[in-house]
Amino acid sequence: MLDIQNYTSFVTAILVFQAVPGAGTIAILDATARQGRAAGMAAVLGTLLGDLVFMVGAALGLAALMQARPVVFQALQWFGVAYLVWLGVQLLRSPASGGPAQPAPAQPAAAYFRKAVLVSLTNPKVLLFFVAFFPLFLKPGASAATLPVMMLHVTVLSLAYQAALVLVGNLIAVRLAGFAGARRAATRLAGLALIGLGAKLASGVR
Numbered sequence: 001m002l003d004i005q006n007y008t009s010f011v012t013a014i015l016v017f018q019a020v021p022g023a024g025t026i027a028i029l030d031a032t033a034r035q036g037r038a039a040g041m042a043a044v045l046g047t048l049l050g051d052l053v054f055m056v057g058a059a060l061g062l063a064a065l066m067q068a069r070p071v072v073f074q075a076l077q078w079f080g081v082a083y084l085v086w087l088g089v090q091l092l093r094s095p096a097s098g099g100p101a102q103p104a105p106a107q108p109a110a111a112y113f114r115k116a117v118l119v120s121l122t123n124p125k126v127l128l129f130f131v132a133f134f135p136l137f138l139k140p141g142a143s144a145a146t147l148p149v150m151m152l153h154v155t156v157l158s159l160a161y162q163a164a165l166v167l168v169g170n171l172i173a174v175r176l177a178g179f180a181g182a183r184r185a186a187t188r189l190a191g192l193a194l195i196g197l198g199a200k201l202a203s204g205v206r
Contacts, residue, residue, distance in 0.1 A: 002149050003142035009197055010137040013084075014154055016193045017129075018161040020091065024051075025165070027119045031112035032166050040166035042109035043116040047162065048155060050120020055154065058130035059147040083132040084198035091191030
C-alpha cells in the first residue's frame with residue numbers, strides 16, 4: 001500500500017503495541033472508571049494528541065534524513081529492528097504491574113483530556129519508538145505522502161482500539177486491567193510477537 005513495505009506486519013505491530021498495557025491505557029481506564037464513557041473518550045483524544053505531536057516530530061526528522069543521508073537512514077532501520085527485539089525481551093522479563101487508580105473526586109472530561117496529553121508528552125520513549133518504528137516499513141525512495149499515511153494508520157488503529165476499551169464498559173475493562181494473570185499473559189504474548197516481528201523485518205533491511 002503506497003510505499004509501505006511489509007504492510008501486514010506494519011498493521012500487526014501497531015495492534016501489538018496497543019495491546020501492551022501502558023501509561024496511556026491506564027489513564028484511559030482510570031478516566032472511564034471515575035466518570036464513565038465521556039471522560040474515557042476525552043482521555044483517548046488526549047493520548048492520541050500527545051502521540052500525534054511525537055509522530056509529527058519523528059516524521060519531519062526522518063523525511064529530512066531520507067533525503068540527505070540514506071546510509072544513516074539504513075542504520076536507523078537496523079536500530080529499529082534491535083529496538084523491537086529489545087522491547088520484546090523487556091516485556092518477557094518485566095512483571096505485570098499497574099492498574100486503574102483508586103476512586104477520587106469527580107472532574108470534568110476536559111481534565112482527563114489534559115491529564116492524558118501530559119501522560120503521553122512526558123514519555124520520551126514514545127518519540128524514540130516512532131523514530132525506530134517508521135523506517136522499518138518505508139520502501140527505499142518512498143514518496144513524501146507515505147509518512148503521513150503511516151501516521152494516519154497509527155492514529156486510526158489507536159483510536160479504534162482505545163475507543164473499544166471505553167465502549168466495552170467500565171465493568172469489564174477495569175476488571176481485566178486489574179487481573180494480574182491476564183496482564184501477564186498479554187505482556188508475554190506481546191513480547192514474543194515483537195521479537196518475531198523484529199526477526200522478520202531484519203530479513204528485509206538492505
